[in-house]
Amino acid sequence: MTGVTGALGAVLQVAVIAVGSPYLVGAMRQVRARLEGRAGPDVAQPWRDLRKLLRKESLTPHGTSEVFRLTPAVLVASTVLVAAVAPFLTTASPLDPVADLFAVVALLTLGTVALALAGIDTGTAFGGMGASREMTITALVEPTLLVAIFALSVPVGSTNLGAIVNSTLHDPARVVSPVSLLAAVALAVAIIAETGRLPVDNPSTHLELTMVHEAMVLEYAGPDLALVEWASAMRLTVFLGLLANLFAPWGIATGSGLAGLVLAVIVFAVKVGLLGLLLAVGEVFLAKLRLFRVPELLAGSFLLALLAVAASFFLA
Amino acid sequence: MTDTVNDAIPDNVSGNGHHDATASAGTVTQPHGQPVGHRRTALTITPAQLPDLAAGLLSEGFRVALVAGHDDGESLRAVYLFVAAQPDRRVELHLPLEAGKPHVPSLAAMSFPAGRFEREMYDLFGIVPDDHPLPARLVRHFHWPRGWHPMRRDAGDPPGFGDIEGPYPFRTVEGHGVYEIPVGPVHAGLIEPGHFRFSVVGETILNLKARLWFVHKGVEKLFHGRTPEEGIELAERISGDTAVGHTLAFCLAVEDALGLDVPPAACATRAILLELERIYNHITDIGALCNDVGHGILNAHAQHIREQLLRINAHLTGHRLLRGAIRPGTANLRQAPDLNQLAAIATDIDDIAGLALGHTVVRERFTGTAILNNQQAADLGTLGYVARASGIDIDARRDHPFHRLGPSFAVRTHTDGDVLARFLVRAEEIKTSVAMIAELLDDNLTLTPASEPSKHTGHLEVRAGTAAQPRSGVGIAEGWRGTITHRVELDTHGVLTRVKVVDPSFFNWPALPVALADTIVPDFPLTNKSFNLSYAGNDL
Numbered sequence: 001m002t003g004v005t006g007a008l009g010a011v012l013q014v015a016v017i018a019v020g021s022p023y024l025v026g027a028m029r030q031v032r033a034r035l036e037g038r039a040g041p042d043v044a045q046p047w048r049d050l051r052k053l054l055r056k057e058s059l060t061p062h063g064t065s066e067v068f069r070l071t072p073a074v075l076v077a078s079t080v081l082v083a084a085v086a087p088f089l090t091t092a093s094p095l096d097p098v099a100d101l102f103a104v105v106a107l108l109t110l111g112t113v114a115l116a117l118a119g120i121d122t123g124t125a126f127g128g129m130g131a132s133r134e135m136t137i138t139a140l141v142e143p144t145l146l147v148a149i150f151a152l153s154v155p156v157g158s159t160n161l162g163a164i165v166n167s168t169l170h171d172p173a174r175v176v177s178p179v180s181l182l183a184a185v186a187l188a189v190a191i192i193a194e195t196g197r198l199p200v201d202n203p204s205t206h207l208e209l210t211m212v213h214e215a216m217v218l219e220y221a222g223p224d225l226a227l228v229e230w231a232s233a234m235r236l237t238v239f240l241g242l243l244a245n246l247f248a249p250w251g252i253a254t255g256s257g258l259a260g261l262v263l264a265v266i267v268f269a270v271k272v273g274l275l276g277l278l279l280a281v282g283e284v285f286l287a288k289l290r291l292f293r294v295p296e297l298l299a300g301s302f303l304l305a306l307l308a309v310a311a312s313f314f315l316a
Numbered sequence: 317m318t319d320t321v322n323d324a325i326p327d328n329v330s331g332n333g334h335h336d337a338t339a340s341a342g343t344v345t346q347p348h349g350q351p352v353g354h355r356r357t358a359l360t361i362t363p364a365q366l367p368d369l370a371a372g373l374l375s376e377g378f379r380v381a382l383v384a385g386h387d388d389g390e391s392l393r394a395v396y397l398f399v400a401a402q403p404d405r406r407v408e409l410h411l412p413l414e415a416g417k418p419h420v421p422s423l424a425a426m427s428f429p430a431g432r433f434e435r436e437m438y439d440l441f442g443i444v445p446d447d448h449p450l451p452a453r454l455v456r457h458f459h460w461p462r463g464w465h466p467m468r469r470d471a472g473d474p475p476g477f478g479d480i481e482g483p484y485p486f487r488t489v490e491g492h493g494v495y496e497i498p499v500g501p502v503h504a505g506l507i508e509p510g511h512f513r514f515s516v517v518g519e520t521i522l523n524l525k526a527r528l529w530f531v532h533k534g535v536e537k538l539f540h541g542r543t544p545e546e547g548i549e550l551a552e553r554i555s556g557d558t559a560v561g562h563t564l565a566f567c568l569a570v571e572d573a574l575g576l577d578v579p580p581a582a583c584a585t586r587a588i589l590l591e592l593e594r595i596y597n598h599i600t601d602i603g604a605l606c607n608d609v610g611h612g613i614l615n616a617h618a619q620h621i622r623e624q625l626l627r628i629n630a631h632l633t634g635h636r637l638l639r640g641a642i643r644p645g646t647a648n649l650r651q652a653p654d655l656n657q658l659a660a661i662a663t664d665i666d667d668i669a670g671l672a673l674g675h676t677v678v679r680e681r682f683t684g685t686a687i688l689n690n691q692q693a694a695d696l697g698t699l700g701y702v703a704r705a706s707g708i709d710i711d712a713r714r715d716h717p718f719h720r721l722g723p724s725f726a727v728r729t730h731t732d733g734d735v736l737a738r739f740l741v742r743a744e745e746i747k748t749s750v751a752m753i754a755e756l757l758d759d760n761l762t763l764t765p766a767s768e769p770s771k772h773t774g775h776l777e778v779r780a781g782t783a784a785q786p787r788s789g790v791g792i793a794e795g796w797r798g799t800i801t802h803r804v805e806l807d808t809h810g811v812l813t814r815v816k817v818v819d820p821s822f823f824n825w826p827a828l829p830v831a832l833a834d835t836i837v838p839d840f841p842l843t844n845k846s847f848n849l850s851y852a853g854n855d856l
Contacts, residue, residue: 036616125497129837199677202610206504207841209497210608287677288610291519291838 009090009253009261016265017083017241021233022046024240024272028280029204035284050230056222064121064219071118072220072227078111079234088241089264090253091162101149101159105142108238111231112138112194119216126208130215133291137193137200137212140298144190144305148183151308152246155179161242165249175247178315182308184247189301191239193294195232197279198286200294210288237272240279244271348373348407353572353789356406363411363420366396370423370430373398373407379697380423381406381792381801383433384816385441387469392418394443395816396430397790397803401715406790413443422448429697429823440467452485455529455855467537489515489523497837501530508851512840519836524829528855535856539815544570544644544804547812551802552639554817555853559635560586560593561795562817562853563642565802568718569815573789573806576645583719584759585647590713591749591756592653593638594796596625598742598749599665601848605739606672608842609681614668621664628653648764655754662750669743682736686843688831689733696827699820700798701745702847704729705737712794722755724748733831735846786813797821797850819853 026043033040042048060069085099093099116134119127153159155174156167168174193200196213208215217228245252251267253260289297349359361369374380378398386393392413399406411420422445424431432454434445439456442465459477460466466474489496494517501509511527535554539547544567551566552559564586571578603618626636632649633641641648672678688698693706703710704727711727728744730737791802798820805814828847835843 032612036613037620038616125495125499128495129497198610204612205610207608208504209499209840210838284613286610287606287675287681289677290681291836293680 003094005253005255005257005261006090006092006094006096008258009264010084010093010095012261012265013086013088013090013093014080014083016089016268017234017237018080018230020269020272021237022050022230024237024276025233027273028276031277031280032284035281046229046233050226053221053226053229054223058223059221060224061122061124061219063123067114068118068121068219069224071114072224072231074114075111075231076227076234078107078114079231079238082107082238083234086238086242087162087165087245087249087252088238089261089268091166092253092255093162096162097160099161101153101161101164102146104161104242105145105149108145108194108235109138109142111235115213115216115228122219124219126211126215126218129209130212130218133212134216137294137298140295140302141190141193144186144298144302145194147302147305147309148186148190149246151179151183151305151312154309154312161246165245165252166254168246168249169252169254172250179308179312180247182304182311184243186301186305186308187243187246189297190305191243192279193298193301195236195239198283199289200297202288236276240272240275241268244268244275352408353406355404356408356572356790358408358410358788360410360412363413366409366411367421367423367426369409370396370398371426373400374426376400378405378407380427380430380433381799382790382803382816382818383430383437384803384814385437385443385467386805386814387415387441387467388412389469391415392441392443394418394420394437395803396423397801399716399792399801401710404716406792408788408790418443419446420444421446424448424450427697428695428826432822432826439465441465442468455532457529457532458484466532466534484527486513486525486527487515487523491517493517494522501527510851514837514840516837519838521832521835521837521840524832524840526825526829528825528851531851531855533852533856536815536817539804539812542812543810544574544806544812547804547815548643551817554856555819555821555850556637557597558593558795558797558800558819558850558853559637559639560589560642561793561797561800562802562819563639564590564718565791565793565795565800566804566815566817567642567644568791568793569789569802569804570644570791570806571789572791573787573804574644574810578645578718579762580719581760581762582645582647584756585649585762586642587719588649588653588753588756588761589633589638589641589647590793590795591753592625592629592632594749595658595661595665595746596622596629597796598746599625599668601845602665602669602672602739602743604845604848605682605735605842606668606678608845609678611672611675611678614672617664617668621661621668624661628657646762648762650765651763652757652761653753655757658750658753662747665743665746669739672739679736681839681842682739683734684732685735685839686831686835686846687732687734688827690731692830693733693827696830697823698798698827699823700794700796701738701741702798702824702827705741706733707731710799712792712799716792716794716799718793722752724751724755735842738846795820797848797853798824817853817856819850821849821851821854824849825854 023043026046030040030043082104085095086104116131119131152164156164174180196203201212205211220228251264253264348357350357352358378400381399382397384395392415394411394413396409420443422434434448435454437443438445439453461475461478464475465471494515497514497516499512501511509530513525514521515523535550538550547566548563551563554562599618600622603615607615629638630636632653688706690707693703693708707729709727709729714727726748728741730740786807788805793800801818803816804812807813824847832843
């Protein structure tokens with residue numbers, strides 16, 4: 001019975017993230033628009049955009065290789081896999097053993113690298129420029145992600161994300177430990193950088209020369225662009241979901257029972273929604289850093305992650 | 317002839333009267349010819365005399381304001397307009413040229429803007445600047461054939477786009493890790509066409525070439541054969557965001573040519589219109605600068621204020637971009653602007669500028685970005701807020717006044733020459749403009765309610781009837797981007813035979829690549845916005 005609800009939970013995780021993530025993006029845009037005194041587009045607008053793009057014909061630029069064509073699929077597949085295995089709604093997923101810290105971060109990095117390669121593959125100056133910037137940022141973000149989550153795994157004695165979540169559920173006091181707080185801040189900064197939000201990247205800009213993430217995807221059109229956009233929204237949801245469940249896992253379904261799963265869906269939506277809201281509100285007050293200041297910010301977050309690991313050994 | 321125009325300007329601001337200006341021109345070593353218009357003398361010379369005369373004028377503090385080719389039928393003519401400030405002086409040098417073999421000595425070595433005007437004159441008229449250091453095409457469209465000069469009388473219709481003259485001469489920068497980023501001419505967003513070629517190492521710009529000139533419309537030629545009244549609709553559309561500036565310069569030029577008397581009330585009304593245009597454009601760019609560093613909320617508020625200002629414009633003139641308010645000899649507002657409303661807007665703008673400067677990241681992005689130092693700004697002959705942000709004290713409202721200036725007027729300058737300085741100059745100019753409008757409201761204004769359509773044409777025709785000989789006129793006005801200069805020529809029937817338009821963007825475009833050297837690529841859009849140069853006004 002546990003296996004069945006666990007499997008159901010895994011399927012539900014993918015469905016909730018796949019369907020909900022464009023709404024999250026729409027809600028964040030709506031919040032930002034309201035705070036700026038604008039009416040802003042409807043929450044469902046990202047879904048309408050995806051529908052429009054999916055109906056268009058597929059176009060690829062001359063001279064691009066399979067790398068360019070496969071990247072949207074790789075991006076979506078890697079994100080969906082993370083959505084299936086990581087503990088978002090249930091810790092009882094049959095795929096739980098796969099939800100290793102290193103595997104999950106590697107899967108997410110795979111998407112980033114695929115996109116950078118696709119940017120280079122187009123042969124345009126913007127694609128290469130965006131890829132170069134993205135790699136500069138990723139080189140600092142990925143270690144931070146790894147080290148910050150690693151700091152959480154030290155007290156648990158396992159790098160399995162499900163185990164970390166379960167352990168936090170049994171020992172809530174751990175959340176307010178210095179290890180956890182340092183790791184939370186480091187992880188938050190790394191996630192902001194990885195998902196291309198202010199102050200690292202401006203997701204709403206039309207200025208090609210300032211872009212990071214958007215510069216790499218400039219050549220995509222139609223269904224391919226829809227996949228890339230959809231994957232970006234899912235990645236944002238996945239990252240916020242990880243942040244929420246690693247530090248505040250309450251509400252997640254741990255055993256059998258459909259009621260627990262339904263509750264988990266609601267709690268997950270609320271948690272991720274709140275984090276998204278926080279991010280959107282924060283962005284109103286922020287401006288984009290000069291590109292060369294970004295490594296300073298990320299180096300700072302890496303240092304916090306390192307301190308978290310050190311603290312996890314010394315304070316444990 | 318010009319006394320009537322002078323009467324509109326009280327002596328306390330214009331310094332010397334017209335006759336004194338002639339006298340002061342006579343005190344210098346070279347006589348500058350006969351008075352031909354408002355504070356303007358003209359001298360007909362041979363090409364050989366040009367370099368010495370030009371060098372003399374430049375050393376006396378004159379600057380090259382305008383160089384224009386003319387096709388007089390059997391011969392060509394080049395006109396060089398030099399202007400100087402405090403007191404306002406304008407000197408024209410006329411060079412009649414043989415139609416078959418038009419050559420002028422190049423002044424590029426002594427004045428950078430003159431070198432650019434010469435290239436323009438070659439492209440449009442085929443007048444060859446001898447010994448020009450960079451005789452490449454400037455304004456002529458890349459696909460137009462060599463030897464076709466669109467402003468010649470016998471030019472005919474534009475030829476079809478043909479073979480190009482080889483690749484565009486971009487400067488190649490070579491070295492380890494150097495690569496090129498081509499951008500445009502079609503951009504994301506509502507931007508006019510311009511191609512930018514960055515030579516970059518890492519993110520640092522080594523060299524930038526701005527390739528413009530995609531929007532030649534033949535505006536100057538469209539003026540030919542129109543009456544001044546019919547020219548207004550063209551002048552208003554030279555650069556859409558500078559309807560008042562260009563129309564004012566055009567009207568001042570026409571009035572100078574015809575000796576038209578402009579009542580002080582009309583001058584005061586024009587001065588108000590000029591400041592209204594400055595305010596709405598400055599706040600738009602202040603918001604856009606914040607948006608370009610990702611601080612969108614201030615842009616949203618700036619756009620809100622802009623919309624309020626555009627509605628005020630529509631209320632006052634019947635047009636959101638202030639078209640239709642200025643006519644030769646007059647100007648009209650439907651009613652006086654509401655000062656309380658403007659003061660409230662000025663306070664809001666002050667808040668936005670304060671919030672932007674108080675935001676550490678925004679301020680950090682502005683500070684030290686794309687510095688144009690004082691020497692560079694002076695050498696390139698920059699105008700407007702670009703020049704003032706680099707410490708150059710230049711403003712046609714004071715240097716070439718058409719109306720009395722109140723005590724609230726001040727030329728706002730900064731010395732750092734970076735994005736922050738250009739931002740600050742513009743924020744301060746808004747305050748000055750609102751204060752100026754408050755003072756101008758004490759004057760008599762020319763107000764005509766919308767229900768009574770005004771008729772100015774009769775007035776002009778009466779005066780134009782006195783024009784029994786070909787005349788020329790020069791108009792100089794400080795538009796929001798900088799000093800706009802128009803020079804018109806009219807035939808005996810009062811019909812325009814030549815209109816030369818100079819937008820400050822023509823002077824300021826070369827400053828952008830200079831300021832961007834050693835700046836990083838992601839700061840280009842911000843820098844470009846801080847200059848905010850016109851493509852349409854530049855490429856006529």
